Amino acid sequence: VTFDIEQLRAVVGAQAVSTRAEDRFSYSHDAWPLAAVWRRRGLHPHTPEAVVRINGTLQAARLLRWASEQGVPVTPWGLGSSVTGAPLPLRGGVVADCSPMSGIVRLDDEDLTVTAKAGTLGGELEEALRARGLTLGHSPQSLHLSTVGGWVATRASGQFSSRYGSIEDLVIAFTVVLADGEAMTFPLSPRAAVGPDLRHLFIGAEGTLGLVTEVTLRVWPLASHQRLGAVRFVALDDGIEVLRLITRAGLRPHLVRLYDEDEARHLLRDDGFSGCVLLLGSEGAADIVAAEHAACLRICDAHGGAPLGAGPVEAWLDRRFDFSTVEERLHAPGGFAETIEVAHFWSGIGSLYRELKAALAPLADEVLCHFSHVYPQGTSLYVILLGQASDDAAAERALHALWDRAMAVCLEQGGTISHHHGIGMVRLPYLTDALGDTHELLRRVKCALDPAGVLNPGKLGLDGAGVAPVAARGEAEP
Numbered sequence: 001v002t003f004d005i006e007q008l009r010a011v012v013g014a015q016a017v018s019t020r021a022e023d024r025f026s027y028s029h030d031a032w033p034l035a036a037v038w039r040r041r042g043l044h045p046h047t048p049e050a051v052v053r054i055n056g057t058l059q060a061a062r063l064l065r066w067a068s069e070q071g072v073p074v075t076p077w078g079l080g081s082s083v084t085g086a087p088l089p090l091r092g093g094v095v096a097d098c099s100p101m102s103g104i105v106r107l108d109d110e111d112l113t114v115t116a117k118a119g120t121l122g123g124e125l126e127e128a129l130r131a132r133g134l135t136l137g138h139s140p141q142s143l144h145l146s147t148v149g150g151w152v153a154t155r156a157s158g159q160f161s162s163r164y165g166s167i168e169d170l171v172i173a174f175t176v177v178l179a180d181g182e183a184m185t186f187p188l189s190p191r192a193a194v195g196p197d198l199r200h201l202f203i204g205a206e207g208t209l210g211l212v213t214e215v216t217l218r219v220w221p222l223a224s225h226q227r228l229g230a231v232r233f234v235a236l237d238d239g240i241e242v243l244r245l246i247t248r249a250g251l252r253p254h255l256v257r258l259y260d261e262d263e264a265r266h267l268l269r270d271d272g273f274s275g276c277v278l279l280l281g282s283e284g285a286a287d288i289v290a291a292e293h294a295a296c297l298r299i300c301d302a303h304g305g306a307p308l309g310a311g312p313v314e315a316w317l318d319r320r321f322d323f324s325t326v327e328e329r330l331h332a333p334g335g336f337a338e339t340i341e342v343a344h345f346w347s348g349i350g351s352l353y354r355e356l357k358a359a360l361a362p363l364a365d366e367v368l369c370h371f372s373h374v375y376p377q378g379t380s381l382y383v384i385l386l387g388q389a390s391d392d393a394a395a396e397r398a399l400h401a402l403w404d405r406a407m408a409v410c411l412e413q414g415g416t417i418s419h420h421h422g423i424g425m426v427r428l429p430y431l432t433d434a435l436g437d438t439h440e441l442l443r444r445v446k447c448a449l450d451p452a453g454v455l456n457p458g459k460l461g462l463d464g465a466g467v468a469p470v471a472a473r474g475e476a477e478p
């Protein structure tokens, strides 16, 4: 241990601190597939020296003030559903488990806002809102595995983002504790022109600039009506063109997902299926929903789309939190699986898809792709890779090869290296290429806010002032 544990206990309360090996090990793996391989192999390359269970802003402030004075790394942790290694303590020190900070602080049905403690489980918050006739509109596949603070820190995006937006659109304000222990709360407003919008410093910062303790989000009345429908296209390019035209027409269906042939076969559980499938859903007031759905179907029809009815969408809605295809691979010795989400403008997405598919096909048994999170300018592309290696060490090498290839192709094609999973450890080697000069801007912000470099050090290529940034990755660590 590189710091005085008794001092830490005195600062945050002895009850809040654990140094037990089981606890420390359980915070050395998130949902990153490489971490799953490490777990199988009994490896714990990034283990904290202590875990502190955070019960509120005051305690977080005490912890961080002490950590900055002592130079002890503190890595915030929500529920560890990150699939990139983001909450793993790269430089050891303390993991600050935010999950004990849980519950709704305020719900305002007139202004349509909810304030929740940062460790609140997404699924519980959504259920509480639904009981009041409201919804978050934010529904990541990890809704029941992730926290509100984690969403803010990773810049998360949900399955219905095309209507409700991603977390940066939904966050109104939050309380954040800075590295020196000072807590600050952004003012509430529906919108404001009062200088630069500094909330964005922390949205997507992956815990490197502050620890979020309370979040106010927009909420929405539950939709009274819904229309669902699936459509088959022979050619994927027609499906992509339909996505583009739907957003270009200003239509806002909450559900827009286009599956390529390989993933469509999984989706429909039909190995003989040919073509690709678009899942569509509109919700809101009855007449608007009917008109929007009809308008979407007209665009599909004009591009050769054949309606498949609501059945495939209903089946998807029933299974949308099911991650077993990936999990089964990750549990099997030598098995590997990855999910890589990127984004591009409409002008580049077709080419990015083809190049990625061709480059990754030799490296995995299956390469499944869908397009979701659509914008008038472009869309995200989500790639699922499933494979089987001879043993766990080979699986680890296969995962690195996949990432190197995928990120190289994405950068060559001018795509965005992550749409919503973030950087964590897995994308660190590619971050400076993605950000260019602006990585230096990020580094200066880090030096100003966290000169001792104690908050999740190493992540986003950031350490403290005067410390050379490192391009850490999982590969060489165990």
Ligand SMILES: Cc1cc2nc3c(=O)[nH]c(=O)nc-3n(C[C@H](O)[C@H](O)[C@H](O)COP(=O)(O)OP(=O)(O)OC[C@H]3O[C@@H](n4cnc5c(N)ncnc54)[C@H](O)[C@@H]3O)c2cc1C
Binding pocket: 030, 031, 075, 076, 077, 078, 079, 080, 081, 082, 083, 086, 087, 098, 118, 119, 139, 140, 141, 142, 145, 146, 147, 148, 149, 150, 151, 152, 153, 154, 155, 156, 157, 158, 159, 205, 206, 207, 208, 210, 211, 212, 213, 323, 420, 421, 456
């Ligand atoms: C099955 C599955 C499906 C997924 N689907 C989606 C999806 O649809 N959309 C999506 O966006 N993501 C998805 N993810 C990824 C993951 O759930 C998100 O990144 C999520 O936002 C992480 O939340 P968490 O609370 O588990 O945070 P963690 O994984 O614990 O931490 C993630 C990062 O946030 C930081 N952090 C956590 N809490 C705080 C805090 N209070 N203050 C400051 N920093 C903090 C950590 O330091 C770390 O850098 C999925 C993951 C899985 C396993």
